[in-house]
Amino acid sequence: MKDKPFAITLDVGSSLANKTGSWRVERPVYVDRLSPCNHACPAGEDIQGWLYRAEEGDYEGAWSVLVETNPFPAVMGRACFRPCEAACNRSGVDEAVGINAIERFLGDQAIDQGWEVPVPGPATGHRVLVVGSGPAGLSAAYHLCRLGHEVEIHEAAPMPGGMLRYGIPAYRLPRRVVDAEIERITAMGVTLVTGSPITDASSVMAGDGFDAAFVAVGAQRGRDAEIPAGDAARVVDAVLLLHGLEEGRRPGLGRRVVVYGGGDTAMDVARTAERLGATDTVVVYRRTRDRMPAHDEEVDDALAEGVRMRWLSTVARAEGGRLVLEHMDLDDEGLPRPTGELEELEADSLVLALGQDADLSLLDDLSGVRTSGGTVEVDPDQMTGCSGVFAGGDVTGGERTITGAVGEGRRAAASIDAFMDGRAPTRPLDRPLAAADRLNLWYFEDAPRMLRPRLEAARRRTNFDEVVGGLGADEALFEARRCMSCGNCFECDNCFGVCPDNAVIKLGPGKRYRFDLDYCKGCGICVQECPCGAIDLIPEPR
Amino acid sequence: MTAEPRSRVRFYQVGSFAVGNRLVGSDQRNAQSDPGRANSLTSGHRACEGCGEALGARYVLDAAMRATGGRLVAVNATGCLEVFSTPYPETSWRVAWMHSLFGNAPAVASGVAAALRVKGRSDVRVVGQAGDGGAVDIGLGCLSGLFERNDDVLFVCYDNQAYMNTGVQRSGATPPGARTATTEAVGPAPGNGFGQGKDMALIAMAHEIPYVATATVGDLFDLETKVERAMSMQGARYLHVLVPCPLGWAAAPRDTIRLARLAQQTGIFPVIEAEGGGVTGVSKIRHRVPVEEYLRLQGRYAHLFDAGGAVAAPEVVAGLQAIADRNIERYGLLGDEPDKEES
Ligand SMILES: Cc1cc2nc3c(=O)[nH]c(=O)nc-3n(C[C@H](O)[C@H](O)[C@H](O)COP(=O)(O)OP(=O)(O)OC[C@H]3O[C@@H](n4cnc5c(N)ncnc54)[C@H](O)[C@@H]3O)c2cc1C
Ligand SMILES: Cc1ncc(C[n+]2csc(CCOP(=O)(O)OP(=O)(O)O)c2C)c(N)n1
Numbered sequence A: 001m002k003d004k005p006f007a008i009t010l011d012v013g014s015s016l017a018n019k020t021g022s023w024r025v026e027r028p029v030y031v032d033r034l035s036p037c038n039h040a041c042p043a044g045e046d047i048q049g050w051l052y053r054a055e056e057g058d059y060e061g062a063w064s065v066l067v068e069t070n071p072f073p074a075v076m077g078r079a080c081f082r083p084c085e086a087a088c089n090r091s092g093v094d095e096a097v098g099i100n101a102i103e104r105f106l107g108d109q110a111i112d113q114g115w116e117v118p119v120p121g122p123a124t125g126h127r128v129l130v131v132g133s134g135p136a137g138l139s140a141a142y143h144l145c146r147l148g149h150e151v152e153i154h155e156a157a158p159m160p161g162g163m164l165r166y167g168i169p170a171y172r173l174p175r176r177v178v179d180a181e182i183e184r185i186t187a188m189g190v191t192l193v194t195g196s197p198i199t200d201a202s203s204v205m206a207g208d209g210f211d212a213a214f215v216a217v218g219a220q221r222g223r224d225a226e227i228p229a230g231d232a233a234r235v236v237d238a239v240l241l242l243h244g245l246e247e248g249r250r251p252g253l254g255r256r257v258v259v260y261g262g263g264d265t266a267m268d269v270a271r272t273a274e275r276l277g278a279t280d281t282v283v284v285y286r287r288t289r290d291r292m293p294a295h296d297e298e299v300d301d302a303l304a305e306g307v308r309m310r311w312l313s314t315v316a317r318a319e320g321g322r323l324v325l326e327h328m329d330l331d332d333e334g335l336p337r338p339t340g341e342l343e344e345l346e347a348d349s350l351v352l353a354l355g356q357d358a359d360l361s362l363l364d365d366l367s368g369v370r371t372s373g374g375t376v377e378v379d380p381d382q383m384t385g386c387s388g389v390f391a392g393g394d395v396t397g398g399e400r401t402i403t404g405a406v407g408e409g410r411r412a413a414a415s416i417d418a419f420m421d422g423r424a425p426t427r428p429l430d431r432p433l434a435a436a437d438r439l440n441l442w443y444f445e446d447a448p449r450m451l452r453p454r455l456e457a458a459r460r461r462t463n464f465d466e467v468v469g470g471l472g473a474d475e476a477l478f479e480a481r482r483c484m485s486c487g488n489c490f491e492c493d494n495c496f497g498v499c500p501d502n503a504v505i506k507l508g509p510g511k512r513y514r515f516d517l518d519y520c521k522g523c524g525i526c527v528q529e530c531p532c533g534a535i536d537l538i539p540e541p542r
Numbered sequence B: 001m002t003a004e005p006r007s008r009v010r011f012y013q014v015g016s017f018a019v020g021n022r023l024v025g026s027d028q029r030n031a032q033s034d035p036g037r038a039n040s041l042t043s044g045h046r047a048c049e050g051c052g053e054a055l056g057a058r059y060v061l062d063a064a065m066r067a068t069g070g071r072l073v074a075v076n077a078t079g080c081l082e083v084f085s086t087p088y089p090e091t092s093w094r095v096a097w098m099h100s101l102f103g104n105a106p107a108v109a110s111g112v113a114a115a116l117r118v119k120g121r122s123d124v125r126v127v128g129q130a131g132d133g134g135a136v137d138i139g140l141g142c143l144s145g146l147f148e149r150n151d152d153v154l155f156v157c158y159d160n161q162a163y164m165n166t167g168v169q170r171s172g173a174t175p176p177g178a179r180t181a182t183t184e185a186v187g188p189a190p191g192n193g194f195g196q197g198k199d200m201a202l203i204a205m206a207h208e209i210p211y212v213a214t215a216t217v218g219d220l221f222d223l224e225t226k227v228e229r230a231m232s233m234q235g236a237r238y239l240h241v242l243v244p245c246p247l248g249w250a251a252a253p254r255d256t257i258r259l260a261r262l263a264q265q266t267g268i269f270p271v272i273e274a275e276g277g278g279v280t281g282v283s284k285i286r287h288r289v290p291v292e293e294y295l296r297l298q299g300r301y302a303h304l305f306d307a308g309g310a311v312a313a314p315e316v317v318a319g320l321q322a323i324a325d326r327n328i329e330r331y332g333l334l335g336d337e338p339d340k341e342e343s
């Protein structure tokens, strides 16, 4: 006592001795939730993850995360229908993040800079046959190759790519982009045999000693409408037309072209007709615009380029130089009904764009394969009824998008890998969603979205130049930084700052934070104030 | 060390509103994002969970410590902040800290400043701190004297709008309509009355001292900037910080910062800055919110709503909205953010 200063009887102590964590009835825990963009991506991309890198200006790092799942960033960044953007939480602040534009920027950078995908893992000695080199086949081949398997793709057409090359017109998807991203896959060591249609999968598998097969032959046959047509009528199939064009055959369509159908293929073929010199292109569709399967942007572009639309009409007859259309109306359920009212329309040719079916004859000799509605049935692991034979992409119906095809190819690769190893395939558990109501949107300032430049409509008419341009580096960086990192910590220090009890420990760049449960009273301010909803408050375990 | 005034970084991922940001240099982040921050008020203090006052005190003192390079003396009035931080013999303070009485903190701070002047220690600066009771009510005479003498003290009031430490009695800063232990929610005009109370920032401004500012724990960037600004000046300076109190306001502990933000976004608590008695800056309202949204989160206003959530006392709610509207009008709180024109 006598060493102590005046009026002091006890040693001065720090309140650190007082472990206020014992008061707690709830505790915060850091979580990684599934961002809505990732949730919506049929290819299974970790969009939030690659945007996180892109925000730092680490474009190659971002691209590496991207190609972990999808080997086609430059293709996707042009032709994907962007379900991620439709789901993006940022639309609750101002507008969705321009994910697709950034993806394209990364894809183009990779091509320009020659960035390389990771080298394949050690050889397993397993051999896999892939039938078809569309996005589904190539995606499966890419992932199988990375797992160390030997892959042989057989492709009927002279060039690889499926609809990337023979369907989607070059003004939307330049062929140098398709070539560059396919070359990266073949350079990994995937064997690609073009001009090699497989007619009997079972004999090829047995004969060449494959351990498994992935059937990704797409849907190549245009549907026929069985329209009564006079001898002089010129009726052309959209898919064949686009395919032929790619091989240098210009279809003689004339000046007045009618396209029958309301999907994206109809839009593509109508816009193609305009570029080939048609002066009057009309799309005839039996329902109304809001019921059209074609994506809005495609319809807008077609209209901008001078294509006209005839809603609520069907083609009743085709004759030389003219068509007979029948008006429809919609019943209470929105289904089109013939009215009997007829009208003539002058037309030099009629292009049918009514959807495609798959040719499944190559599977005839495989026992157990089930088909329905012209598509192959597969289980959730992409396996057909025949053990060791997997399928994906348009041949199995489903999405009918590139992104869906890439995702199914990837899932099939994982399943095939497990199958050849004698394991049951494991599918990653879906993390709970980072819905908008978990975010604290106050922290995000309004920032208008960066728009990609577009070729003026008048300058699109006589060529197949790419219509949509790319973002520059500054714009891409700005756009990437609009991402709110939904459900995943982005080290904004907010939890570290707002804790009244200093119970958050900052672990340093890239290492995030840790709660100091000795002092955390469980008030939940960090949970409430986390901008991206990456903290849960859970009952204190007893 | 005088702090450079910082400009808001135009960084769109989180605007500039989060505490830090991995993508900007540390000089552009708040003091609170620094793992080496002073933690002037350290862990183990006995404030209730979600205490706004504990948070506000650390925010203010850490910023002042950064601005003075750690050469700082804090003088504290009686009140929650003093009681929860220093149950003898423990202390949570990691700054030279002194407590005397409920009503005399401004006078003690003046004395410390005078002593430092006599000792020639112009490098050591003084911060006085008190609750609203200590500053607005019992300490007002000393505080006015401090202002009038222009003593070199930054005096900070942590306003939780009642005498919280002794059990939530009404103070001169308690808003109309609020229930406290002494303004119960009974009778024809339940809760605190209208037309009473004191606007301490305006009282301080009337002294024409060098610097007066209001702030909340809901906008850290603004708060730190104001502390830095204040520490770059000499003479009497006053900072009035709104610090929601989960216990006294009967609100969820997790809503402390949210309530502070809503107080500003409704206009019920104007966030302003004044030099020499004239307003020099206001924090604009980014997303205007009706006061009802702010009131609903607080049990001290529960009597204004019925069990189904409908407004039960429309005149009181309208009266509070009128106060917010008057603030918005008086200080021009709507419009673009002030920094929007910069870039
Ligand atoms: C005009 C058009 C535009 C489109 N636009 C878009 C778009 O913008 N965005 C989008 O996401 N989707 C679009 N799609 C859909 C998309 O192209 C397909 O969903 C996707 O290509 C399907 O991929 P896949 O690999 O399953 O089939 P495909 O791309 O059709 O590839 C199948 C491949 O298998 C080959 N093959 C077929 N049979 C055999 C056989 N027996 N032996 C060997 N090889 C065989 C084919 O030659 C072809 O190369 C469009 C489709 C069309 C027709
Ligand atoms: C002269 C005197 N009267 C009354 C008290 C009892 N007392 C201690 S703290 C306090 C209220 C403090 O209120 P405020 O200043 O608003 O601080 P808060 O606790 O709300 O943070 C009172 C009345 C006292 N300590 N001294």
Ligand code: SF4
Binding pocket: A035, A036, A037, A038, A047, A048, A051, A087, A088, A089, A090, A096, A097, A099, A482, A483, A484, A485, A486
């Ligand atoms: S803000 Fe970012 S993480 Fe959230 S949905 Fe949009 S792109 Fe994905």
Ligand SMILES: [Mg+2]
Binding pocket: B131, B132, B133, B158, B159, B160, B161, B162, B163, B164, B171
């Ligand atoms: Mg008080």
